[in-house]
Amino acid sequence: MAAFLFKRVLSSIATLFIIITITFFLMHSIPGGPFATNEKLSQSVIKAMEVKYGLDKPLIQQYGVYLKNLIRGDLGLSIASKEGKTVNYIIKTKFPVSARLGGLAIMLALLLGLLMGSFAALQHEKFVDRLVMFISTLGIAVPGFIMGMLLLLLFGVSLRWLNFIGLNSPLDYILPTFTLAFYPACFIARLIRSSLLDVLGQDYIRTARAKGIKGYSILIKHAMRNAILPVVTYLGPLIAYVLVGSFVVERIFSIPGLGLFFVQSITSRDYPLIMGTTIFLAVLIIFMNLVVDIIYGIIDPRIKVK
Amino acid sequence: MDNLNNSNADKKLVEIKDLSISFFTPAGEVKAVRGVSWSLREGEALGIVGESGSGKSVSVYALMGILQNPGKVIGGSITFNNIDMLKLKESQWRLIRGKDMSMIFQDPMTSLNPVYTVGNQIAETVLAHTRTTAQKANKEAVKSLARVHIPNPERRARQYPFEFSGGMRQRAMISMALSCEPKLLIADEPTTALDVTIQAQIIELLKELKKNTNMGIILITHDMGIITDICEDVIIMYGGQVMESASVKELYKNPAHPYTLGLLECLPRLSSDSDEPLKPIEGSPVDLLNPPKGCPFAPRCFKCMKICLNNQPPNFEIKPGHHSACWLHQYQSGRD
Numbered sequence: 336m337a338a339f340l341f342k343r344v345l346s347s348i349a350t351l352f353i354i355i356t357i358t359f360f361l362m363h364s365i366p367g368g369p370f371a372t373n374e375k376l377s378q379s380v381i382k383a384m385e386v387k388y389g390l391d392k393p394l395i396q397q398y399g400v401y402l403k404n405l406i407r408g409d410l411g412l413s414i415a416s417k418e419g420k421t422v423n424y425i426i427k428t429k430f431p432v433s434a435r436l437g438g439l440a441i442m443l444a445l446l447l448g449l450l451m452g453s454f455a456a457l458q459h460e461k462f463v464d465r466l467v468m469f470i471s472t473l474g475i476a477v478p479g480f481i482m483g484m485l486l487l488l489l490f491g492v493s494l495r496w497l498n499f500i501g502l503n504s505p506l507d508y509i510l511p512t513f514t515l516a517f518y519p520a521c522f523i524a525r526l527i528r529s530s531l532l533d534v535l536g537q538d539y540i541r542t543a544r545a546k547g548i549k550g551y552s553i554l555i556k557h558a559m560r561n562a563i564l565p566v567v568t569y570l571g572p573l574i575a576y577v578l579v580g581s582f583v584v585e586r587i588f589s590i591p592g593l594g595l596f597f598v599q600s601i602t603s604r605d606y607p608l609i610m611g612t613t614i615f616l617a618v619l620i621i622f623m624n625l626v627v628d629i630i631y632g633i634i635d636p637r638i639k640v641k
Numbered sequence: 642m643d644n645l646n647n648s649n650a651d652k653k654l655v656e657i658k659d660l661s662i663s664f665f666t667p668a669g670e671v672k673a674v675r676g677v678s679w680s681l682r683e684g685e686a687l688g689i690v691g692e693s694g695s696g697k698s699v700s701v702y703a704l705m706g707i708l709q710n711p712g713k714v715i716g717g718s719i720t721f722n723n724i725d726m727l728k729l730k731e732s733q734w735r736l737i738r739g740k741d742m743s744m745i746f747q748d749p750m751t752s753l754n755p756v757y758t759v760g761n762q763i764a765e766t767v768l769a770h771t772r773t774t775a776q777k778a779n780k781e782a783v784k785s786l787a788r789v790h791i792p793n794p795e796r797r798a799r800q801y802p803f804e805f806s807g808g809m810r811q812r813a814m815i816s817m818a819l820s821c822e823p824k825l826l827i828a829d830e831p832t833t834a835l836d837v838t839i840q841a842q843i844i845e846l847l848k849e850l851k852k853n854t855n856m857g858i859i860l861i862t863h864d865m866g867i868i869t870d871i872c873e874d875v876i877i878m879y880g881g882q883v884m885e886s887a888s889v890k891e892l893y894k895n896p897a898h899p900y901t902l903g904l905l906e907c908l909p910r911l912s913s914d915s916d917e918p919l920k921p922i923e924g925s926p927v928d929l930l931n932p933p934k935g936c937p938f939a940p941r942c943f944k945c946m947k948i949c950l951n952n953q954p955p956n957f958e959i960k961p962g963h964h965s966a967c968w969l970h971q972y973q974s975g976r977d
């Protein structure tokens with residue numbers, strides 16, 4: 336386990352370094368800069384600002400300075416923020432909003448997906464199965480933002496049942512969470528359906544039946560633990576999907592989360608904020624994938640030795 | 642006293658009568674087993690032989706009550722230990738399954754759940770059928786492993802199936818099947834998936850179990866050799882029907898059915914033109930969606946006559962306890 340963790344941490348650091356490097360140079364290769372959009376500033380002011388943020392130095396030198404600060408945990412100052420907030424501060428205050436929404440969405444996706452898929456498998460080729468397949472095909476075919484817009488129009492604008500701006504009451508979570516969770520729920524439903532169907536046909540299920548084990552015990556203990564493995568594998572991509580999806584969903588529902596800032600940072604060429612949020616999200620995804628791999632190893636003992 | 646013992650020895654542990662099983666598939670009704678009858682006496686072993694697809698597994702699944710959808714018993718009766726099994730509710734049947742009758746399967750590599758330890762899976766059987774603690778069940782699992790000669794049973798019980806070799810897994814399966822000391826052990830091709838040397842060891846183990854317990858055994862195989870080692874009686878199945886049944890000794894001495902002859906790869910002895918050597922049985926298996934109205938073996942039978950194509954041969958008793966379903970015996974019995 337220790338050796339496994341050590342290896343994974345090393346390779347994660349390497350991955351992260353590559354991400355940082357690519358993002359840094361890619362970001363600077365986009366035309367324009369943090370002050371180009373602001374037409375009111377005179378050339379001399381821009382020059383002065385560039386000096387202040389170190390943008391006048393050669394790119395490679397900027398890169399070196401950035402890495403040095405990064406190792407100390409300092410992500411720099413956000414250029415676009417009027418009050419001169421640090422990137423660390425923005426992440427610290429905005430991420431919890433996104434995390435709450437994302438966490439809820441992941442839980443909802445798992446709950447909905449596992450329930451729909453399991454019922455479909457147990458009712459194979461019957462009405463419930465066909466219904467689940469229909470819904471999940473729809474959920475996979477319709478892009479998340481269209482789904483979000485439709486929900487907003489229906490429940491927010493036409494029916495006026497739900498508020499659709501910001502997250503000020505618990506009810507406000509319903510629309511964005513559902514928008515974010517629907518696609519992965521449908522994906523998980525299909526995953527668990529097909530893997531449960533496969534597992535239920537396995538010889539060891541027949542063995543369990545021949546042993547006189549109760550039906551629900553066969554389903555939970557013998558079938559589910561095996562059938563859930565593809566879903567666990569999907570958790571990594573699921574987390575990434577929810578992160579990226581939150582950029583769009585936060586925009587649609589005007590939620591002041593990290594995703595909103597991430598998108599804004601790119602349009603405003605807020606270099607430190609672009610770098611900071613990218614690195615933060617990359618670390619998050621890499622860490623989550625590590626957690627997922629550990630969970631996988633716990634569920635399936637065959638993985639540990641390999 | 643003697644009388645009592647005799648009647649006990651003759652007591653039937655399993656009696657299958659006129660059993661028919663069909664699978665209701667989108668393509669139609671697959672008539673996998675059609676009017677099969679046989680029985681097993683207490684403490685004895687019965688061999689079921691036949692090429693693959695002949696309905697051997699499906700018959701014993703019905704006996705265990707583990708036939709899967711879309712398979713259904715559509716006729717006949719199954720009596721086990723004087724219980725009319727087809728009248729039982731699933732919850733009652735479950736209490737017998739794994740306790741009084743248990744089963745091992747063809748492929749030990751896939752028959753154990755990969756994510757639980759072997760000990761856990763054996764203890765689970767014990768826990769399902771006896772009032773005991775998890776701790777005691779675990780001890781019972783270790784004892785079970787020792788009984789089938791698995792070295793280091795304590796350590797082995799804590800290991801996962803992937804840490805076992807094929808032969809060891811089949812031993813573990815057997816120990817699991819024996820953990821509640823059943824009255825009947827069904828072994829469905831227990832050696833087919835194993836290396837030859839391992840096969841011999843498993844057969845040796847089954848022989849030993851038969852000697853040391855009063856357990857009835859049903860041994861399914863397509864290897865006639867294994868039958869002679871263990872079984873008193875044997876039935877030969879083809880196309881979902883019993884072709885021939887007899888004691889093992891009698892079957893070897895006087896095989897009667899053309900299909901049996903083919904299996905034994907011996908020269909035909911039934912008819913006058915016996916100088917003609919038997920070719921390996923050619924042709925494809927029976928179409929169970931549309932079974933022939935005559936003898937199922939007719940398209941592949943080197944003795945096929947006109948009557949065979951249109952009429953089911955009755956089950957002739959050619960000697961006491963020796964039955965064969967073939968029209969040839971009609972004329973033979975006339976000649977005798």
Ligand SMILES: Nc1ncnc2c1ncn2[C@@H]1O[C@H](COP(=O)(O)OP(=O)(O)O)[C@@H](O)[C@H]1O
Nearest residue numbers: 664671673692693694695696697698699700929
């Ligand atoms: N799940 C199923 N669906 C449809 N037909 C089946 C199914 N299982 C078995 N059968 C039919 O039953 C026949 C007998 O199968 P089986 O008892 O497994 O043969 P074997 O003698 O090799 O053990 C097969 O040839 C097949 O046509």
Ligand code: SF4
Nearest residue numbers: 936939942949967968
């Ligand atoms: S009944 Fe006819 S076809 Fe069938 S085995 Fe006998 S001789 Fe052959």
Ligand SMILES: [Mg+2]
Nearest residue numbers: 697698699829
């Ligand atoms: Mg079989």
